[in-house]
Amino acid sequence: MRFTFSQEQQQFRQEVCAFLREEMSPEYETVFGTFSEEKYWFSRDLFRRLAERRWLTVGWPEEYGGGGKTFLEQSILDEQIGYHRVQRVGITGINFAGPAIIKFGTPEQKARYLPPIARGEAEYCQGFTEPDAGSDLASLQMRAEADGDQYVLNGSKMFTSYYAHADFIYLLARTDPDAPKHRGISLFIVEMDTPGISTRPLPYINGEVAAQTFFDNVRVPRTCLVGQENQGWYHAMTTLDYExxxxxxxxxxxxxxxxxxxxxxxxxxxxxxxxxxxxxxxxxxxxxxxxxxxxxxxxxxxxxxxxxxxxxxxxxxxxxxxxxxxxxxxxxxxxxxxxxxxxxxxxxxxxxxxxxxxxxxxxxxxxxxxxxxxxxxxxxxxxxxxxx
Ligand SMILES: Cc1cc2nc3c(=O)[nH]c(=O)nc-3n(C[C@H](O)[C@H](O)[C@H](O)COP(=O)(O)OP(=O)(O)OC[C@H]3O[C@@H](n4cnc5c(N)ncnc54)[C@H](O)[C@@H]3O)c2cc1C
CATH class of the missing domain: 1.20.140.10 (Butyryl-CoA Dehydrogenase, subunit A, domain 3)
Structure with a gap:
């Protein structure tokens, strides 16, 4: 048993550390509870520069804009981001939505959604929890009804972290209300500016602000469905492991x-x-x-x-x-x-x-x-x- 990193991994850590030390001036460091808009946008810019080096998605395959390395390198990056107090930018795109698309997405979805994540340009939030579905997530009630080449979404999501800057929400909704509860759920990626989506802020004790996110007859194209219809529970659980x-x-x-x-x-x-x-x-x-x-x-x-x-x-x-x-x-x-x-x-x-x-x-x-x-x-x- 060897409790050590490879030479390359150690070098990667040193390079990321040197980069962040150079780039992070103290006024942009997020000491616990000191979130701000200014720091957020500084971090977004920093993420773009990490992406230019293929570090942001270092654990993704190269064909999708990643660095072609493993989850250990991705974790080294996370470690350095935390240690240097970079304000949190949503990691939902990198850690959940992206890997789900890599695994279950169509070629069109891969071409559309993955490059902006890998470039640090797209922010995602996660819409899983509901007012009456948290720990027992499979009892979620939000509906997605098929209507021609669209789905119509109705319901609400709770504790949507990172909603304020999110371009997309990665969510679970019920597509078959008659199926056993784990089997009637599907996975979607929805643009946050779609008509019918509204939010109510939920400020947390640590200074971050999440939201309750409401969906009122939100119409989305069928191409928003990730993977197979009614298999969303299993698709989502596969990628939750990345968290x-x-x-x-x-x-x-x-x-x-x-x-x-x-x-x-x-x-x-x-x-x-x-x-x-x-x-x-x-x-x-x-x-x-x-x-x-x-x-x-x-x-x-x-x-x-x-x-x-x-x-x-x-x-x-x-x-x-x-x-x-x-x-x-x-x-x-x-x-x-x-x-x-x-x-x-x-x-x-x-x-x-x-x-x-x-x-x-x-x-x-x-x-x-x-x-x-x-x-x-x-x-x-x-x-x-x-x-x-
Ligand atoms: C900081 C923060 C960020 C979050 N971000 C997101 C996000 O971005 N997107 C998202 O979808 N959700 C998010 N959540 C929601 C989070 O995933 C839920 O709070 C969590 O799943 C619990 O659900 P609940 O709050 O509905 O509590 P409940 O499930 O209602 O639980 C209430 C209490 O009952 C206990 N309990 C429930 N079931 C059992 C059981 N079987 N055995 C023993 N005890 C049980 C729980 O432990 C808890 O103490 C976030 C929450 C927090 C606090």
Whole structure:
């Protein structure tokens, strides 16, 4: 067993790191909770420049504008984007919609949808969750009725992240209401400016804003259907696996830890430095142990994906463990910094750019890619072989 990256992968990491170090000036860094329009458009431009080097979709096949490398390289890119605090640009196109089109799309769909994603020009959001369908997603109610050479969409989607800048929504809708619930669902890509689509903002605790997205007699051509009609559930689940490694999420937290460590080594305190205090030292050491474990779990998932394996239980373990470590770090860091930890990034006396205040809010997000309970169910069933 070799816990190491290849020479080429290490070189790729160094190149991406050098590029981002050069390109990211501090005013565009998104410390937790400091999202802005200006930073978003800076990131979009940065993504275009990553794309020019074929790095943005480095794990896609070359024929679709990718770099022809594996999921490990794609994860190295995610790691660097997170560590350098590039504001989140939707990854739905790169991670879900694109791979679904590569696998199930027609030649026309590939020609139309893939190049703009690979060039960093198209933003996607994901329309899966509904007001009455979250964990039990297959009970979704949104209808897509065939009408001549069109489908007519009616219903609504909840928690549509990245909706504000999205050109397309990648969604699931029911095409056969009489079929067993997993079998009557289809997958679509719909332009967000299609008449009949409207949104209601849903601001999150971490400062990001998602939406409820309404579809009122939205007419789309049949060519929006991805893959086979009524097979959308199975198509979508295949590509959901791409969400799993979670390196970007880890790296954002790791960066904050590294900043707190540097601060502890240099900030004057009682005639020495802050990090000489036994309490601070032990707290940092305990957090470090957790972060190392989290990183190893994320890389294991990425490695499995790079080999074409489907990391179900492993991904849930990494997600759950990471969520707990992030929360633990936020609590320990708050105790280390005391009242200074509560200062927000706008405050120029806040240690490490006020990152701990934002991290504390971010760590309350425990249910992005499935709730904690659902991940435990996956581990019990698929990891431990327990009955449903
Ligand atoms: C930050 C964030 C971003 C998101 N982005 C998107 C997005 O872009 N697109 C999108 O489609 N969705 C998105 N979601 C939605 C997310 O996928 C859902 O919140 C999630 O699937 C849970 O669904 P729900 O909120 O309807 O909760 P429910 O499914 O209603 O669950 C409510 C509670 O019951 C528990 N529960 C439910 N079923 C079980 C069970 N079988 N066993 C044990 N406990 C159970 C849950 O764990 C939870 O605590 C996002 C959510 C968040 C928080």
């Amino acid at each position: 799993r490694a979670g390196l970007e999420r880890y790296a954002r937290v790791r960066r904050t830890f590294d900043d707190l460590l540097s601060f502890s080594k240099s900030a004057p305190y009682r005639g020495g430095v802050f990090g000489k205090d036994p309490l601070v030292r032990h707290k940092l050491a305990k957090v470090k142990v957790g972060l190392e474990g989290w990183a190893a779990l994320c890389w294991k998932v990425a490695w499995m994906q790079s080999r074409g394996e489907v990391p179900n239980a492993e991904a849930s373990i990494a997600f759950l463990y990471g969520t707990k470590q992030r929360l633990y770090f936020a609590q320990e860091a708050m105790e280390i910094l005391g009242k200074f930890g509560t200062l927000t990034p706008e405050c120029d006396t806040a240690p490490i750019q006020g990152a701990i205040e934002g991290l504390s809010r971010e760590s309350m997000h425990m249910h992005g890619a499935g709730t904690m309970e659902i991940h435990r169910n996956i581990i019990a069933q698929r990891g431990l072989g327990l009955p449903r």
